[in-house]
Amino acid sequence: MGRGVGFGKVILFNEHFVVHGVPGIAAALDKRLVCETVLEPGQGWVLDDLRDPELKQGFEREWDKFKGAVDAILGAAGVDTSANRIRIRLRGDVLPASGMGWSAAFSVALARAVADEFGLNLTDEQIFQLALEGERVYHGLPSGIDPLVATVGGVVWFVKDKPNRFEKLKLPIPMRIVVAYSGVPSDTAKAVAGVRERKEQFKQKYDQIFEEANALVNEAKAALGSGNWERVGELMNRNHRLLQEIEVSCEVLDRMVGLARSAGALGAKLTGGGLGGCVVALTPDEELQEQVAQKFDEAGYRAVRALVGGST
Numbered sequence: 001m002g003r004g005v006g007f008g009k010v011i012l013f014n015e016h017f018v019v020h021g022v023p024g025i026a027a028a029l030d031k032r033l034v035c036e037t038v039l040e041p042g043q044g045w046v047l048d049d050l051r052d053p054e055l056k057q058g059f060e061r062e063w064d065k066f067k068g069a070v071d072a073i074l075g076a077a078g079v080d081t082s083a084n085r086i087r088i089r090l091r092g093d094v095l096p097a098s099g100m101g102w103s104a105a106f107s108v109a110l111a112r113a114v115a116d117e118f119g120l121n122l123t124d125e126q127i128f129q130l131a132l133e134g135e136r137v138y139h140g141l142p143s144g145i146d147p148l149v150a151t152v153g154g155v156v157w158f159v160k161d162k163p164n165r166f167e168k169l170k171l172p173i174p175m176r177i178v179v180a181y182s183g184v185p186s187d188t189a190k191a192v193a194g195v196r197e198r199k200e201q202f203k204q205k206y207d208q209i210f211e212e213a214n215a216l217v218n219e220a221k222a223a224l225g226s227g228n229w230e231r232v233g234e235l236m237n238r239n240h241r242l243l244q245e246i247e248v249s250c251e252v253l254d255r256m257v258g259l260a261r262s263a264g265a266l267g268a269k270l271t272g273g274g275l276g277g278c279v280v281a282l283t284p285d286e287e288l289q290e291q292v293a294q295k296f297d298e299a300g301y302r303a304v305r306a307l308v309g310g311s312t
């Protein structure tokens, strides 16, 4: 039997900008997906989805991408599925909401399980590369920040480069956040393609916004490192404004960001691909976290209370 774990994630700063080489900061959530593989007589692979029923809702609509990602990961790992059938057992509590890194968490969990099953002895870098094959099926040409944080956990500073660069950031104490799902699925590949087009078309304007994003993420790194949550919150708000300017926010996300701020969050922004998907709100203490999460719940959004920069 093989077993592997991948973390759900939230992007704290610079989604989209990160695709173009600007640093981004992401954090692993204390939510994860677990894959177990069992070899049995037969060929190909089958899925035992052992997640809670509410986490499986709508999964059939994603089946083609899921199947494509499994095939891509098994193929890249050199697994011969004609000798045995692989039963993939899937467990875990990552909400399948675009923005929380479900596909990256799954891709990493499967890559780790397969490596374990076949004794491949892979490094984290190799696991990341395998998971990236799965991510490409879901998202086209991703930066790699999602599978990186799903692989290594913690809070990560990431630069897409050749080779990619990353650094784990140490927070003085873990940070409480609320991630809330708008109920509108986000098409990350489409949003990324839109930014690419507009960046070419409105070069001067976009160059300026990208420069601001670059300066901002450096300030965010310092603020996170010193546990200056007020400052982190302000920078999240500014980051949301930049994301609005590159047109990846939308009415529902702006409304949710407003709701979080008026409920007392120190900062809030969209997180992930945008144009739907999720927002993240900074709520350092437990009471504030509960207050903001409840506001989201009352307004009909799905809120996840999470702790980042702790043991994950």
Ligand code: MEV
Binding pocket: 011, 014, 015, 016, 017, 018, 019, 099, 139, 141, 142, 143, 144, 145, 146, 188, 192, 271, 272, 273, 274
């Ligand atoms: C998606 O979680 C984050 C994006 O920046 C895309 C990527 O980095 O691959 C929008």
